[in-house]
Amino acid sequence: MSNIRIDVKSRTPIFEQLCAGIREEILSGAMAPGEALPSVRSLACELAINPNTIQKAYAELERQKLISSAPGRGSFVSDDIRPAMGAFEERILEDLRAAVHRARLCSIEKKKLTDLIDKEWEGTKQ
Amino acid sequence: MSNIRIDVKSRTPIFEQLCAGIREEILSGAMAPGEALPSVRSLACELAINPNTIQKAYAELERQKLISSAPGRGSFVSDDIRPAMGAFEERILEDLRAAVHRARLCSIEKKKLTDLIDKEWEGTKQ
DNA sequence: TAACTGTTCTAATCGTGTTAGTACAGATAT
DNA sequence: ATATCTGTACTAACACGATTAGAACAGTTA
Numbered sequence: 001m002s003n004i005r006i007d008v009k010s011r012t013p014i015f016e017q018l019c020a021g022i023r024e025e026i027l028s029g030a031m032a033p034g035e036a037l038p039s040v041r042s043l044a045c046e047l048a049i050n051p052n053t054i055q056k057a058y059a060e061l062e063r064q065k066l067i068s069s070a071p072g073r074g075s076f077v078s079d080d081i082r083p084a085m086g087a088f089e090e091r092i093l094e095d096l097r098a099a100v101h102r103a104r105l106c107s108i109e110k111k112k113l114t115d116l117i118d119k120e121w122e123g124t125k126q
Numbered sequence: 127m128s129n130i131r132i133d134v135k136s137r138t139p140i141f142e143q144l145c146a147g148i149r150e151e152i153l154s155g156a157m158a159p160g161e162a163l164p165s166v167r168s169l170a171c172e173l174a175i176n177p178n179t180i181q182k183a184y185a186e187l188e189r190q191k192l193i194s195s196a197p198g199r200g201s202f203v204s205d206d207i208r209p210a211m212g213a214f215e216e217r218i219l220e221d222l223r224a225a226v227h228r229a230r231l232c233s234i235e236k237k238k239l240t241d242l243i244d245k246e247w248e249g250t251k252q
Numbered sequence: 253t254a255a256c257t258g259t260t261c262t263a264a265t266c267g268t269g270t271t272a273g274t275a276c277a278g279a280t281a282t
Numbered sequence: 283a284t285a286t287c288t289g290t291a292c293t294a295a296c297a298c299g300a301t302t303a304g305a306a307c308a309g310t311t312a
Binding site for chain 1: 256257258259260268
């Protein structure tokens with residue numbers, strides 16, 4: 001959980017970096033369903049970021065049904081993250097759409113795209 | 127050239143939308159190498175945007191070697207756009223990398239990725 | 253009760269994209 | 283030469299959103 005890297009100088013807002021980082025932890029299984037997230041205040045202290053920014057990220061993750069929060073209890077990874085998974089696959093489709101669109105502009109062959117995926121896939125095998 | 131759509135309410139800056147639009151015109155061949163771009167002032171008038179914003183976009187495109195500008199003469203599509211092409215292919219690779227990375231998080235099969243590319247490719251055939 | 257939790261709110265600050273206006277220098281047609 | 287176009291540079295002001303700061307409220311738990 002605490003291996004999330006925040007770049008305060010980045011153009012992407014801190015709360016979005018937080019969302020992406022935590023989302024990755026959850027989807028990758030590094031955080032199990034039901035597991036407790038650090039409290040808003042403690043994570044804010046750990047990352048040297050304002051609690052409001054953490055709160056904003058948590059609220060967004062809750063909207064995406066990746067976590068659930070309750071006053072007094074804390075925030076926890078959702079028991080069922082499949083709905084969030086589905087939305088995430090949509091993001092992947094958008095990535096591929098963008099790549100195909102750009103490839104058409106450069107008149108790149110389709111085979112080159114699938115070859116690149118092959119190569120990237122092998123290169124990231126654990 | 128003038129079929130570039132600018133969304134002033136978008137989160138992405140206007141000058142980036144301009145860059146993307148003009149880049150697309152050039153890479154797709156809609157604008158030929160050597161062809162003149164509209165002047166900073168005329169395009170600003172046509173799109174109802176401040177000339178400084180157009181200038182910022184042109185400066186960025188020149189940095190990417192997609193166009194070249196000279197005071198008094200105007201701005202023109204570069205004679206040789208292959209260097210810019212190369213950089214653009216890098217962007218495609220990044221898109222695919224992101225997709226592969228996200229797919230791994232969801233434990234999506236590689237075949238599903240290539241299938242999606244197949245489908246998207248067919249769907250965008252002119 | 254005390255100490256934790258999330259949540260909400262306002263005000264101030266800061267960065268950056270955008271606008272507005274002006275000015276300068278090079279090119280070109282008249 | 284003059285007029286008019288071109289790109290370029292600069293400052294000041296404005297707008298918007300992200301972030302911070304601080305306070306307050308409500309629910310949970312030991």
